[in-house]
Amino acid sequence: MATNTTEKVNLPSQVFDELAKRYENGLGGAQIDIVRGILSHSKDKYPIDSNSIVHDNACGPAVVTNQILSQGISPPPHIFATDYAEGMINVANCYKERNSWDTVTVQHMDGQSLTFEDEKFTHSISSLGVFMFPDEKKGLSEMYRTLKPGGWIGVSSWKDVRWPTAALAAYEKVFPDAKDPMVLPLAKNWMDPESCERNLREAGFQDVKAEVLPCANRQPNAKVGASIFAGFLKQISPTARAWDEKTWERYAECLSGLIEEMFAPSADGNGVEVTLYAIVTSGRK
Ligand SMILES: C[S@@+](CC[C@H](N)C(=O)[O-])C[C@H]1O[C@@H](n2cnc3c(N)ncnc32)[C@H](O)[C@@H]1O
Numbered sequence: 001m002a003t004n005t006t007e008k009v010n011l012p013s014q015v016f017d018e019l020a021k022r023y024e025n026g027l028g029g030a031q032i033d034i035v036r037g038i039l040s041h042s043k044d045k046y047p048i049d050s051n052s053i054v055h056d057n058a059c060g061p062a063v064v065t066n067q068i069l070s071q072g073i074s075p076p077p078h079i080f081a082t083d084y085a086e087g088m089i090n091v092a093n094c095y096k097e098r099n100s101w102d103t104v105t106v107q108h109m110d111g112q113s114l115t116f117e118d119e120k121f122t123h124s125i126s127s128l129g130v131f132m133f134p135d136e137k138k139g140l141s142e143m144y145r146t147l148k149p150g151g152w153i154g155v156s157s158w159k160d161v162r163w164p165t166a167a168l169a170a171y172e173k174v175f176p177d178a179k180d181p182m183v184l185p186l187a188k189n190w191m192d193p194e195s196c197e198r199n200l201r202e203a204g205f206q207d208v209k210a211e212v213l214p215c216a217n218r219q220p221n222a223k224v225g226a227s228i229f230a231g232f233l234k235q236i237s238p239t240a241r242a243w244d245e246k247t248w249e250r251y252a253e254c255l256s257g258l259i260e261e262m263f264a265p266s267a268d269g270n271g272v273e274v275t276l277y278a279i280v281t282s283g284r285k
Helices: 013-027 030-045 063-069 086-098 136-146 163-174 193-202 222-236 245-262
Strands: 053-057 078-083 104-108 121-127 147-160 206-219 272-284
Touching: 013 030, 013 222, 030 063, 030 121, 030 147, 030 206, 030 272, 053 063, 053 136, 063 078, 063 086, 063 121, 078 086, 086 104, 121 136, 136 147, 136 193, 147 193, 163 222, 163 245, 193 206, 193 272, 206 222, 222 245, 222 272
Parallel strands: 053 078, 053 121, 078 104, 121 147
Antiparallel strands: 147 272, 206 272
């Protein structure tokens, strides 16, 4: 019988290259809810204005950048959007060109060794980013180093992204005699507000606050939602990546059924949604 333990897995940038094009639809708008939560913390403590210099760290498809610029700050602040996956950088650059984001610089960069000088930024934001770096302590210390004194940090992580429960239940059902647990890339020390606050305090930040933020993954229907979640899992679980196609199909059928049950009709009558739980943590240097 498999013990359903999970552990942190180091994801190479190629995994995110493969995910880049499907990433935004896959999270179904939850990533936007989360960034808005981060920005509302900033608004309370240290609002972003025209003079701000912002780092969108592990930017993915420039989600933080997009939300800041859609606030209509005039003139817009300077934003440096960086990520270590070429696929994500390509998507971010497309948005930059399409929307004429003249104050945005998009750069390919590992968040564990930023090439920016010390004390460059007024705001350093990493939504669903730094918590999944192989060395998140190094990631946080780089954010600290590159923030101006008094500067503001905002990060987010997952408390419960929901699909792991279904993934482990399907594993138990399909492989009741498995000797090895299913390996999923969960960052255990970022899954409750107390741990998140401790992570930022240990990195040197003050005035730290964390809160759980419900957000909705909205999809056209449960089948689409299930196939997206299953696709994510196939990319990021070393256990699933090692299976042959037949084994995967057997597992995916069971998994999809369980995930479909998680979706409920959206309140506005458009499609379906499932509530995920993120944690937003912020502080000052
Ligand atoms: C879940 S996505 C989050 C994207 C975006 N920030 C958002 O709010 O949706 C995680 C991102 O972290 C990036 N990433 C992971 N490890 C990284 C590292 N060591 N350095 C830079 N980016 C990294 C991935 O390429 C991916 O774009």
